[in-house]
Amino acid sequence: MLKGKKIVLGITGSIAAYKSCLIIRELKRKGAEVQVVITPAGKEFITPITLSALSQNAVISEFFAQRDGTWHSHVDLGLWADAMLIAPCTAASLGKMAHGIADNMLITTYLSMKAPVFIAPAMDLDMYRHPSTQENLHTLAARGNQIIEAGDGFLASGLEGKGRMEEPETIVARLEAFFAYEAKLNEELKGKKVLITAGPTYEKIDPVRFIGNYSSGKMGFALAEECCRRGAEVTLVTGPVSMKCSANIQRIDVESCQEMYNLCVREFAKNDVAILCAAVSDFKPKCYSETKVKRGANNLYLELEPTQDIAATLGAQKAAHQKIIAFALETNEEESNARKKLEKKNADFIVLNSTRIKGTTFQSDENQITIISKKEKKAYEKKKKTDVAFDIINELVSIL
Numbered sequence: 367m368l369k370g371k372k373i374v375l376g377i378t379g380s381i382a383a384y385k386s387c388l389i390i391r392e393l394k395r396k397g398a399e400v401q402v403v404i405t406p407a408g409k410e411f412i413t414p415i416t417l418s419a420l421s422q423n424a425v426i427s428e429f430f431a432q433r434d435g436t437w438h439s440h441v442d443l444g445l446w447a448d449a450m451l452i453a454p455c456t457a458a459s460l461g462k463m464a465h466g467i468a469d470n471m472l473i474t475t476y477l478s479m480k481a482p483v484f485i486a487p488a489m490d491l492d493m494y495r496h497p498s499t500q501e502n503l504h505t506l507a508a509r510g511n512q513i514i515e516a517g518d519g520f521l522a523s524g525l526e527g528k529g530r531m532e533e534p535e536t537i538v539a540r541l542e543a544f545f546a547y548e549a550k551l552n553e554e555l556k557g558k559k560v561l562i563t564a565g566p567t568y569e570k571i572d573p574v575r576f577i578g579n580y581s582s583g584k585m586g587f588a589l590a591e592e593c594c595r596r597g598a599e600v601t602l603v604t605g606p607v608s609m610k611c612s613a614n615i616q617r618i619d620v621e622s623c624q625e626m627y628n629l630c631v632r633e634f635a636k637n638d639v640a641i642l643c644a645a646v647s648d649f650k651p652k653c654y655s656e657t658k659v660k661r662g663a664n665n666l667y668l669e670l671e672p673t674q675d676i677a678a679t680l681g682a683q684k685a686a687h688q689k690i691i692a693f694a695l696e697t698n699e700e701e702s703n704a705r706k707k708l709e710k711k712n713a714d715f716i717v718l719n720s721t722r723i724k725g726t727t728f729q730s731d732e733n734q735i736t737i738i739s740k741k742e743k744k745a746y747e748k749k750k751k752t753d754v755a756f757d758i759i760n761e762l763v764s765i766l
Contacts, residue, residue, distance in 0.1 A: 367545040368538075369397030374443055374479070376452035376472045377417070378459040379407025380531070382488040386412065388534035389453060390420040396538070401443065402426065403472045405459065429471055440471060444478035449541060452476070453514070454488030454531045457499050463511075464502040484541065486514045486531050494529030510750070514540050554763050556597035561637040562590045563630065563644035563676070565605035567623045571668065572655040580728035581645035583607035585693075588755035589641055590615050596759060601637065603629050605644055623647050623673035634680050634688075639762065641691045642677045643717075645728075649673060681712030689714045691762060697721050704738050714765055715739040717758060723748070737761050 373393055377386045386402075393400050400421040404414065414425035426443075452459070452472070459473070463485075468474045476483065485506060493499055507513050516532045564586020568576040587609050590602045594615050601616045603626055611617055620626045623646050634640055649670040659666065677692045684690055692713040694704040697720070704718040718736040719727055726733045726748060734748040737758070746757055 367396075367542045367549065368393060371398045371448045371541075371545060372446055373398050373400050373541070374447045374450040374475060374481075375400055375402050375421075376450060376455070376476065377402060377404040377408040377412070378452065378454055378456045378472065378488075379405055379410060380454035380456050380488040381411060382454040382531040383408055383411035385531060385534050386453060387416065387420055389451070389537060390417065392534055392538045393541075394421070396542070399423075401447075403443070403475050405470050405472050407456075407458075408472075426471055429474075440474040440478045443475050444480050447479065447481045449481050449484060449544070450476065450479045451484045451486070451537070451541065453484075453486035453534075453537055455485045457487075457489045457493045457496075457502075460485070460487065460499060460502045460506065464505045482544065483511045484514055484537070484544075485511055486537055487529065488531035489529050491529045510753075512540070512544070551596050554596045555593055555759075555766075558598045558639060558766070559601070559637040560593045560598045560639045560641065561601050561603070561630065561633050562586055562593065562641045563603045563626060563646070564590065565607040565609075566645050567605045567626060567647045567673075568621050569623065569647045569650035569673070570654055571651050572657065572659050574658055577647055577650065577670075578606075579645050579647065581605070581607075582729050583609050584729075584731065584751050585733060585754065586641075586643035587611055588751045589643055589758060592752070592755040592759045593641075596763075598639075601633055603633070603644070605646075623650065623676070627674040627676050627679070630676050631679060631683075634683060635685075638687065639689045639691070639766075640680050641758075641762075642680070642711075643693050644676075645695065646676060647673055677707075677711040677713065681710075684712055689762065689765060691715060691717065691758070693717045693719070695719055695721065695727060701736070701738065701743075704736075708738060708740070715761060 377383050390400050401423050402417045402421050402425045404427050417425045462473050463476055468477055514532050514537055516530045565583035566579045566581040568578045570576050583604055590600050594600045603618045650673050652669040652671045681690055690713045692711045694707050694716050696703050700718055700720050704716045708716045716738045718738055719733055721727055723734050732748055733751050733754045735746050735754055737744045
């Protein structure tokens with residue numbers, strides 16, 4: 367599972383730095399390409415010459431090459447890698463990573479990394495146990511970094527093995543297991559076609575005004591990326607948002623509910639799944655003014671009429687092999703309203719979220735959901751929308 371994988375190996379100033387040689391040798395033996403980035407303190411424990419000979423790549427330590435002034439781009443490394451492994455990682459480097467202190471090439475590379483990051487802490491037991499270290503570890507784990515800690519074995523002194531760096535073969539095995547899991551995920555929706563709606567809709571009042579909402583499209587786009595990652599052929603119908611998506615996602619931009627409705631009705635029959643995440647306006651102005659409505663002395667009365675119900679229409683059209691996931695954003699009586707929507711829309715499950723949970727829903731990078739089906743209810747913790755998308759698609763896969 368490591369053949370052809372590009373691994374950035376970060377080495378910090380720990381006595382365990384010598385074990386990095388064993389990590390490099392094992393990664394190379396399994397077919398990976400290794401680029402070492404070492405801190406200045408790390409070079410006090412092991413020489414770049416040794417690391418270069420093992421990795422067959424020049425070791426990067428400084429921002430500029432000493433001889434010719436060539437700039438080492440941490441951004442390019444972040445784009446190049448399939449994974450970054452920092453082993454050993456000292457308490458000092460953990461603190462810098464947790465708080466964004468980019469004072470060396472390794473930390474700037476970490477902050478620019480687009481690939482998954484694995485961290486193998488290495489320090490004495492007292493430093494490991496210190497509340498500051500534990501807080502930094504929890505912070506990094508909460509951000510999606512994978513912490514590889516030593517097991518519950520015992521040192522010769524009788525103290526717990528916590529704090530020491532995990533053994534090289536175990537660290538490499540964790541990377542292998544990760545890529546094996548990723549490969550499995552990439553096949554889960556292979557051959558499936560998924561229709562996803564995202565963002566708001568704008569319902570025009572006149573050429574310059576509209577009825578809309580605060581939806582950023584982040585949740586819908588995260589779902590589209592997750593489905594695509596798992597091998598699905600994705601069609602994303604999105605209202606007016608500034609977000610971008612992967613090139614292999616078929617994106618269709620619309621503005622109004624009617625446009626989104628027309629496209630969804632047209633496309634649904636071609637798809638196996640519809641995920642209706644868009645914050646579609648429930649009402650639109652009954653009359654549209656071709657010219658800008660001017661301010662007057664009297665109040666302006668705006669008559670509204672219902673828009674088309676996309677979820678209900680698709681629910682009525684749903685074939686036996688098709689699945690529908692609907693969303694319910696509620697302000698009160700959340701579960702009761704969601705269950706009514708589950709029945710009305712003929713959905714397979716409802717993703718419920720609430721405006722009463724601060725820091726979630728509109729414009730936020732986080733969300734907290736409850737998945738409700740006819741059989742059960744699953745409540746989840748608050749987390750990043752990308753992680754929420756992972757949970758939702760896991761639920762979808764379980765019913766396909």
